[in-house]
Amino acid sequence: MSAAESATGALPRARARTLxxxxxxxxxxxxxxxxxIQGADPQFGLMKAWATGDCDHGGDEWDQEIRLTQQAVQIVNQLTPRPRFFVLCGDLVHAMPGTPWRKEQTEDLQRVLGQVDTKIPLVLVSGNHDVGNSPTAETIAEFCRTWGDDYFSFWAGGVLFLVLNSQLWHDASQCPDLKEAQDRWLDQQLGLARELQCRHAVVFQHIPLFLQSISEDDDYFNLGSAIRQELADKFTRAGIKAVFSGHYHRNAGGTYGNLDMVVSSAIGCQLGKDAHGLRVVVVTAQRIVHRYYSLDELSKKGLETDLLKLLEGE
Known part of the structure; x- marks a missing residue:
């Protein structure tokens, strides 16, 4: 067993398609x-790579990302009342599979995430930097060994949550059988959501369906128009209320029918004007409401007053 695999032993990991x-x-x-709590893109190594203009490589420094992610973990641990879970929507590290610094970035992130309160489950989502822009059976297997299943579902508090590998809809040319397997599994899960008419059903994935509108042009930061429309229609028919994603390193989002597409900025490198932050998502009997907070804002004020208002339905 490698040091990376050993380090993650303390972290809860999805197995057999559930948590x-x-x-x-x-x-x-x-x-x-x-x-x-939703976070996205800690992406150890990107800040140095972005600053030097060499984003194709892993970046040989990530002290800033370590500090930011430690700050996020400290915030999550101190929240009162305790959140049901902490989800990270992909791009855990910047170095792609098989490139320099990946092992070191992974081990450092595992060490930081190992500090999350054991009473707050971690939910880990795969991103393009985690499985590769064109994933293979080998890169997905590496992710599963290191972080847990690349797609799975779980129930929490009467709500069905689906965690998906969005990279399989971006480019599955090297592993079409794995895409087909996820598609079959997803259809079964969506059928279950329709059948049970659960209180809410929610999706987590790395790449957004869209950034602002279902009809927007194809872009690096969204899924292609054909699969975007297909998935959005499947989700809305099944009663999915919201899709939470990252990837854009800025806050964005829009709606499609009753579906809320939520794009959260990064814990790590910012590509726009947003601050390093986390999104707080409150689930009530009738609705799902959310707000993005900067890490500094959360560190200074906490959330007690805002949460009590939201949880009481104000």
Whole structure:
């Protein structure tokens, strides 16, 4: 076992397409409002790579990302009441599979995430830098060994959550059978959501369906128009309320019918005017509401007042 694989042993990982931290039998029933924390793109190494204009490589320094992610972890650990879970929507490290610095970036991130309170489950989503722009069976297997399943579902507080590998819809040319397997599994999960008419159903993935509008032009930061429309229609028919993503390193989003497409900026490198931050997502009986906070804002003020208002339905 490598040091990286050993280091992640303490982290909860998805196995058999679910998370043991949330036993389905106990979590399918709605018990009242709750909240979770979404982060995206800690991407150890990107800040140095971006500053030097050499983004094709892993970046040989990531001290800034370590500090920012440690700050995020400290915030999550100190929140009162405790969040149900902490989800990271992909691009955990910057170095692509098989490139320099990947092992070191991975080990450092695992060390930082190992500091998350064990009573706050981690939910880890694969991004393009985690499995490669054109993933293969080998790069996906590496992700699964290191971080857990690349797609899975779990129930928490009466809500069905689906974690998806969006890279398989960006370019599955090197692993078409794995894309087909996820598609079949997703259809089964969406069928279950329709059948059970669960209180809410939510999707986590790295690449957004769209940044502002379902009809926008294809871009590096969204899924292609054909698969975007297909997925959006599948999600809305199944009653999915929201899709949470990262990848854009800026805040964005829009709606398609009753579907809320939420794009959160990064814990790490910012490509726009947003601050390093986290999104707080409150789930009530009737709706899902959310707000992006900067890390500094959260460190200074906490969330107690805002959360109490949201949880009470104000």
């Amino acid at each position: 043991d931290a949330f036993p389905a039998e106990a979590e399918r029933e709605w018990k009242g409002p709750f909240y979770f």
